[in-house]
Amino acid sequence: MERGQTKQRVDELLFCLYQRPIHPELFHIHRVKRLRQSRYQAEIWITGLSHVVTVQVGNQILTELVGEENELLPKNGLATSFRFRGERDHAQSFDNGLKYIVSTQVERMTPQLFPATHRDYVHYAQNKGLLVSFDDWTHDGLAPFSFVDYDARDHELHIHAFHAFPEELTLLKTQSIFEIGKPTIPIL
DSSP states (O other): OOBTSSOOOGGGEEEEEESSOOOGGGBOOOEEEEEEOSSOEEEEEEOSSOEEEEEEETTEEEEEEEEEOOTTSOOTTEEEEEEOOSEEEEEEEOGGGOEEEEEEEEEEOOTTTHHHHHHHHHHHHTTSSEEEEOGGGOBTTBOOEEEEEEEEOSSEEEEEEEEEEGGGTEEEEEEEEEEOOOOOOOOO
């Protein structure tokens, strides 16, 4: 079964950073956004209460994956991975000046705070980025959602992702920056 078609839990999610693309056949992709800048191209997928971001700079590819652990996920090209617990930061540099920075936070809220926070994010997301609401999984009148916003600049791509888990009163937040190094000038 493709990922993103069954109810997900924040504790089952894994962060992976690959130095390669990931095959779309491994996922149920709900929304796609393709970006093209002068120095890179990128693709953002919402894959359930999870997401995939692939950035290509020349021949170099980085893929950020927030998703369920799956035996079909490749081990080849895996730069780093970890489970989501509390807050975490990670930075990694690659060839040709490409740099990746991520901050993650699992925010567990009270039953009084979560509905207002949920409402505010859904309202904010109406006219920005990519929003997918999973109405079939509604809990206490609140639908889980994935919201991925982005800021595509010439030399970097900023990704802000929010995945809401109403049954767990939890919001998973990730903020990523793909920094594109200065183009190298070949020496003749």
